[in-house]
Amino acid sequence: MKDTKIIKNDILQILSHLPGKSGVYLFKDEEDRIIYVGKAKNLNSRVRSYFKSRKSLSQTNPKAYYFSEKINGIDYIVTDSEVEAFILEINLIKKYRPKFNSSFRDDKSYPFIAITEDDEFPQFFITRNKKIKGARYFGPYTNVSDLKETVEYIGKLFRLRDCKKAKPGKTGNTPCLNYHMKLCSGPCIGKISKDEYRENIRLIIAILSGRNESVVAGLEKQMMAFSHSREFEKALETKNKIDFIKGLNNEQKIYINSERSWDFIGFCLSDSFASANIFMYRNGEFAGFSNFILESFEDLGREEILADFIVKYYENISNMPSKIYIPFPAEGEKSIIEFFMKTKNKKLSIRIPQSGEKKKIMDMVLNNCRLFADKKKFEKQSNHDKTYNDLIELQKKLTLSNIPRRIECYDVSNLRESFAVGAMVVFKDGYPLKNNYRHFKIKTVRGQDDFAMLQEILERRLSYLKKSKISIDESFYQRPDLIIIDGGKGQLASAGEVMEKNGFEKSIDLISIAKKEEIIFGDRYPEGIKLNKDTGSMRLVIRLRDEAHRFALQYHRKIRDKNMVFSFFDSVRGIGEKKKTILYENFNSVDELKNQDIKTLLKLKGINYTDAKNIYDALHK
Structure with a gap:
């Protein structure tokens, strides 16, 4: 890997030495962190596009304009083909998770089944998050209730663990209730070997991939062997698995045969963003659709953006369709087909419908894509821009390291030494994310010590980020950009100790806000600063603080009333x-x-x- 450090006045000389070959490039910041990974047919011309004049870049690519000043180093790897560049780019993004590589946002996401193959004892669950490290995906599935029923039954049938951490177990070495109810095989206490557990996962993957006949044939042989050896309980368990697989085919609760499925992809490119939609057809019938906003820091044409979307959307999906219909040629279609053959052993057909029923469907898809783009453009011009500007203003005024898109605010509530609780509220892009709110019962603190209570709830919350590599929809597994503490200097110092202890003092911003005077404290302003209360950014901070206080007080009263009821009885x-x-x-x-x-x-x-x-x-x- 070639590594070039950038000196701002020497950029042209450095760019002139980049090869004009296909490959992958990595941009680094001043702390040598990888902040962006991209691929290119021509490394020289692609990397040069990031160093146009500032005025030109601000007009053609505002996001590239924002982050280009942060580039302080370039790595690049030359590849023999575009397919190798595709594969390498995806693997590097998975490995480093660069902060500027957000490629598309799903406006209406259908759920997937995820299997965490990298875990010693893999997890099996429903998620809408396709960014889980080391996960294999099946879907998307449009009938959520049937999906939940199927996943729950598979979990019971194969006795899979439902604990959410990479390492099995909920309470140390003690098995949970699921084990005693025979719903879990007990990997946390060694009741099943790694090989036995993974064999069950292998069967599930085969079922979801549509290889039912071979799975049933293997299980029938296994059932006969158990019967001959008079292991009748194991034979019955195997028969139940066979009946389930056959029933899955007959009832079609979730569609699993990818060979008889196809997707139509629509695409629209506007002045400020690109949008795409996918209309899914399964077994010849319309099954659902999803809309996407495509975000890119590169100055690309529509053919290349479409190609990039196809690769990045399907690369994690194990049961992708056999045919994809697109409105115009995507750049490097042969390379895309070869990519999926190499990485998934999947024979994919990419077609442009010219006439007949397929052309009518594509026209409908494109019309819906344009309507979605118009809707998003209106939203962006009205409210979204204001919210985004408030977040940028907050970042600048408080000199935050991150744009505070996900903000968590904490408060504690107690009555002298009784009924002590804590609360976490979450805002995403300026709006409350109420399904991510969490309550805490104080467990370790005795007496009225707000500082220690705050440290306890932060320690418990951050432990999920520290120990687990999984980033699922569960609130605790999502990393915040900013943490706000309801309180003054003392609360800030207490929270700062926990952040430093867990290694998040640099990656997550931390501030506190004191009541009455509305003074904000932080590492860069230990004596506090006062912002104009009439600005959108300050109103957002106050709203978060008030919401955390309300949520904590509500829980405190609930616990107190419950105790009073119990005491009365x-x-x-x-x-x-x-x-x-x-x-x-x-x-x-x-x-x-x-x-x-x-x-x-x-x-x-x-x-x-x-x-x-x-x-x-x-x-x-």
């Missing part, structure tokens, strides 16, 4: 722990319970007349 004759739980699940507070009559209480399963009367009498003394 201690004085009621005949009401034990089980009946307490039944009552609490139906009533949130003593006041709510007080408004019920005996007839209402009798409707609760597990509560008899004597119980209802005792409760009513105790409430109305």
